[in-house]
Amino acid sequence: MSIRHGLLALLERGPGYGYQLRADFDAVTADAWPLNIGQVYSTLSRLERDGLVEPAGQDEQGRARYAITGAGRAELLDWFASAVTAQDRPRDxxxxxxxxxxxxxxxxxxxxxxxxxxxxxxxxxxxxxxxxxxxxxxxxxxxxxxxxxxxxxxxxxxxxxxxxxxxxxxxxxxxxxxxxxxxxxxxxxxxxxxxxxx
The missing domain is CATH 1.10.287 (Helix Hairpins)
Structure with missing residues (x-):
């Protein structure tokens, strides 16, 4: 599973910050693939670098929030439209x-x-x-x-x-x-x- 696409899917529902996105991911996936918070933030940085997410200000506690961009939405829709292949799956x-x-x-x-x-x-x-x-x-x-x-x-x-x-x-x-x-x-x-x- 691509963490990148998982985060884009969560951000499609609305802006969020790292810990919130990790908690939402764990809730949606029944804790099947727990994410390390470091993975979440490094992936968010790469998504921002690639123009797929952008800063969306801070919440009341000062946590940096991110929002999906138009390019991120297009990437997400392409991912949803493509089949998962054996090469996409981790080694067994x-x-x-x-x-x-x-x-x-x-x-x-x-x-x-x-x-x-x-x-x-x-x-x-x-x-x-x-x-x-x-x-x-x-x-x-x-x-x-x-x-x-x-x-x-x-x-x-x-x-x-x-x-x-x-x-x-x-x-x-x-x-x-x-x-x-x-x-x-x-x-x-x-x-x-x-x-x-x-």
């Missing part, structure tokens, strides 16, 4: 961790999968409890919060299914006697095959 640490684990001798991949499954099921239970505490429309931002919460729940459910599949794949490989760490070291690949040095 879990799939990378498992891919590396099966290449390192001595790693108990089955235990790693079981531990992750337990953690993911715990997260799914927490999300389900949150869902039972509120439904869309009960308060301002309720629908936005519910949309994010449902995304997190479905992602956790999918992760549990994927971990089950990974466990079965690892078990099948073990039955065939295939070493879990069969990937060739980088130094061996450096002179042969795809990605060879020229």
């Amino acid at each position: 640490e879990l799939s990378i961790k498992l891919a590396l684990a099966v290449t390192v001798p001595g790693v108990d991949v089955a235990a790693l999968i079981q531990h992750q499954r337990a953690a993911t099921i715990g997260r799914l239970q927490d999300l389900t409890r949150l869902k039972s505490q509120g439904e869309p429309g009960e308060e301002p931002g309720g629908l936005a919060w519910s949309l994010v919460l449902e995304n997190l729940r479905y992602a956790a459910e999918a992760e549990v299914r994927w971990l089950d599949h990974c466990e079965a794949m690892v078990a099948r490989a073990a039955k065939r006697g295939a070493p879990a760490h069969a990937a060739a070291p980088a130094k061996d690949r450096a002179t042969t095959g795809k990605g060879a040095r020229r």
Whole structure:
């Protein structure tokens, strides 16, 4: 998720200052992607530099407020009109961790999968409890919060299914006697095959 576009979306609702924008972002996203206040202010500085936001005076407590510009609004509308691609998403640490684990001798991949499954099921239970505490429309931002919460729940459910599949794949490989760490070291690949040095 682009912090830049998230802040532009919040500023489209009206001018705001850094801490307010962070709190609004956390509320809208059900605290799914907590923002560091330093990220908020550095992003606001870049947005101002790029002409997408502008200073909007100060509030009663003297906090500097920002407002979206016409260029910022156009950027935001372009973002809303474009599809999210796989390249836009952050790296999936879990799939990378498992891919590396099966290449390192001595790693108990089955235990790693079981531990992750337990953690993911715990997260799914927490999300389900949150869902039972509120439904869309009960308060301002309720629908936005519910949309994010449902995304997190479905992602956790999918992760549990994927971990089950990974466990079965690892078990099948073990039955065939295939070493879990069969990937060739980088130094061996450096002179042969795809990605060879020229």
